[in-house]
């Protein structure tokens with residue numbers, strides 16, 4: 001894809017707010033999610049999980065469980081033990097421990113039984129002989145020399161000698177002369193900031209229904225952000241060809257990155273294969289917290305130099321992330337994103353990934369970026385406070401813009417950061433009066449956005465209505481925006497287009513719904529598919545009129561002769577062409593397959609006002625405004641929804657949410673009571689200002705909007721709290737006891 | 747374990763089922779009666795996704811036993827629309843885009859309906875506190891609160 | 906010749922070189938040329954790389970053209986989220 005995709009135009013459908021096609025099923029209870037499907041003869045699967053954070057599994061005795069009446073299959077790591085390579089091996093070992101339990105909650109065995117009660121009973125009968133090993137759950141302890149080795153064999157050659165074996169990778173980015181830059185600064189501040197691990201907190205627990213036939217063909221129904229990827233992983237783990245496994249994505253009750261991989265799906269497939277019957281496996285909330293993928297926790301050193309008039313002269317960060325007992329690249333994204341909002345002559349970031357005895361992390365909205373940008377935006381604000389500068393002015397002065405060499409390498413094209421900052425500056429929120437114990441904070445945010453493999457098929461049905469078949473689960477209203485783009489391109493009403501998410505047998509490979517890619521990449525493929533269909537429609541009209549194909553154009557849902565020489569014919573609407581299609585060559589369709597590139601980064605700025613109760617340390621969010629560049633908002637309601645949802649997740653991260661591990665290495669708060677996500681009464685209205693700086697890489701100018709919104713709240717809330725209490729916290733979450741302590745210590 | 751025979755009314759229809767003594771109402775609704783509108787988000791009363799009303803009272807059906815339904819009137823999200831006609835709350839949720847993934851939606855609709863039956867003119871604060879037991883991770887609640895207030899205004903207008 | 910900028914961690918594999926000139930007209934040829942010069946890069950390329958060409962990030966598309974005056978920056982493969 002080139003940068004010349006974008007064409008300015010007036011839109012008919014794009015930018016309007018039609019009711020989403022899946023809405024009616026969701027308000028009436030008809031929509032089917034992961035746990036809602038049933039099959040005749042279905043068994044119930046249950047997983048036995050390690051109570052130890054780290055242990056060698058000497059043996060597992062499953063005989064008594066297998067003998068229990070109603071138990072139809074038992075599986076352990078031995079059933080998955082075939083040697084595989086790379087990430088699939090890690091996914092398999094995470095789904096079912098091979099010879100070591102690597103974290104509290106790691107699956108060690110599973111059963112399928114005729115009822116939930118029998119399955120539970122069977123789990124109690126499984127005897128696991130553990131040799132408990134020393135464990136480590138925190139970053140500093142895992143990096144210390146002599147730390148218990150969590151999971152050997154993952155150290156990449158990028159890691160210099162002298163590190164603990166738990167440090168698996170080192171990433172470095174940057175350019176320019178740091179020393180000279182810091183020497184030019186009037187003020188240099190260096191700080192260490194920490195963020196806790198949080199969970200995506202999707203309300204629907206991971207769930208699936210698996211059915212493996214005796215011929216090695218299987219069907220899997222599951223809630224996932226990417227059923228093609230699920231198929232790829234599960235087929236490899238099961239040792240079957242991809243085409244033998246058909247995966248259907250259910251409605252998905254939230255994912256936010258957490259459902260981009262598999263946890264229970266391979267287990268259910270293996271149980272089904274052994275039992276010869278369908279198996280439904282649904283995680284409990286406790287299991288979701290302990291054994292699906294939360295995000296990383298982090299420790300970040302940031303050093304920034306600034307001149308008296310607010311120009312940043314040099315910036316440096318070392319990021320240390322832990323994401324559980326398997327390697328991941330989240331810290332790399334953090335190291336790339338940390339300083340993305342700034343135009344810097346000298347910048348360097350170094351990231352280390354650290355293994356701990358915690359669950360294997362999964363992506364969470366803009367993975368790696370929120371914590372890195374929290375650290376940077378905190379120190380930038382502190383510099384502004386020290387130098388008596390306006391934090392927004394300083395950001396404008398240093399903002400990345402078109403032509404800036406980004407801190408991670410490439411030079412930016414059209415980006416919307418300056419426009420969002422100016423919008424924030426002009427907004428009444430920025431000047432609203434503050435009372436006692438109140439404070440205001442701001443932060444920039446950034447995400448790269450992805451494109452990726454995409455396959456879309458669009459058919460013109462016999463009556464001229466249109467079906468769009470796409471392969472990406474709809475996590476935020478994408479069926480609506482896809483149908484809108486098809487309608488726009490074809491010049492027909494939105495109501496005449498139906499977009500569905502097809503199973504893995506229906507289309508070519510589609511990458512996971514990740515990186516805010518769907519509206520961008522699937523949208524792009526949809527537009528191209530619609531253009532192919534339009535071309536065919538014009539050809540058919542030409543045949544009906546008996547003129548040259550080139551002499552026909554498409555306008556407002558009709559074929560029209562182009563120019564006086566083409567002859568004078570009444571415009572032919574799509575339904576008339578469709579109805580005649582059997583006589584003009586058969587069904588009319590368009591399809592498009594692409595590895596979409598040119599996704600276009602997205603920037604946002606958040607403003608946050610808080611009031612801190614000096615007695616209790618409780619923080620109340622008073623006012624919150626989001627400014628974000630959407631390129632082009634296809635359906636503004638869902639763009640706002642993405643921005644608001646992301647912001648509130650970030651607010652939870654800033655104030656309450658955290659994985660708490662005890663000395664025993666066990667997760668202390670695996671439930672919504674103790675892992676507290678924001679509720680309606682915690683929040684004010686979340687105001688949004690959508691900016692539209694077109695992405696040159698998309699025909700309508702679209703940028704992904706799903707992820708950037710979670711990035712700024714961490715620092716925006718923290719900066720607001722500092723402003724309110726007159727002292728700064730360097731650690732998230734800022735729970736009331738921590739705030740009280742900070743107030744007391746001044 | 748022997749099962750208990752329960753006679754109850756669900757969404758206005760007399761319904762009978764057999765269930766174990768320790769089975770929750772949520773399990774009965776979902777697994778025995780195939781009313782999967784109520785969702786299990788936590789199983790411990792913390793998320794509200796399983797909200798239904800029992801004799802007009804809003805309950806978390808994961809904390810109620812199936813046998814407690816004996817002789818009771820239960821309503822679920824499946825009973826909200828009358829015939830083909832959506833309840834104003836449902837319509838406002840659609841019109842104002844108050845849902846994304848939609849898994850919290852059935853519980854929130856049932857809870858909001860219970861609120862409006864008690865208090866047809868709630869303040870924004872009252873709506874926020876009433877719905878504090880219903881977690882939504884997608885929307886940030888903003889559009890949900892606006893939809894409930896709009897539906898309340900509609901219902902008052904119609905009454 | 907195209908000037909290719911490497912990200913920080915790769916520089917350890919190229920004797921500290923941050924920018925390398927290669928003869929190439931597309932994504933694939935850039936990789937092949939670099940690999941020939943610095944075989945130590947091969948494992949990293951096997952794991953996957955993205956390439957920013959004039960500011961646009963390409964994940965894998967080998968055929969993407971590269972002009973002599975293009976800004977070419979190698980980046981790690983971006984997945985997940």
Ligand code: FES
Pocket residue numbers: 785786787788789790791792793794795796797806807808809
């Ligand atoms: S499932 Fe009942 S409150 Fe969460």
Ligand code: FES
Pocket residue numbers: 203253254844845846847848849850851881882883884885
């Ligand atoms: S819409 Fe997804 S949890 Fe509320």
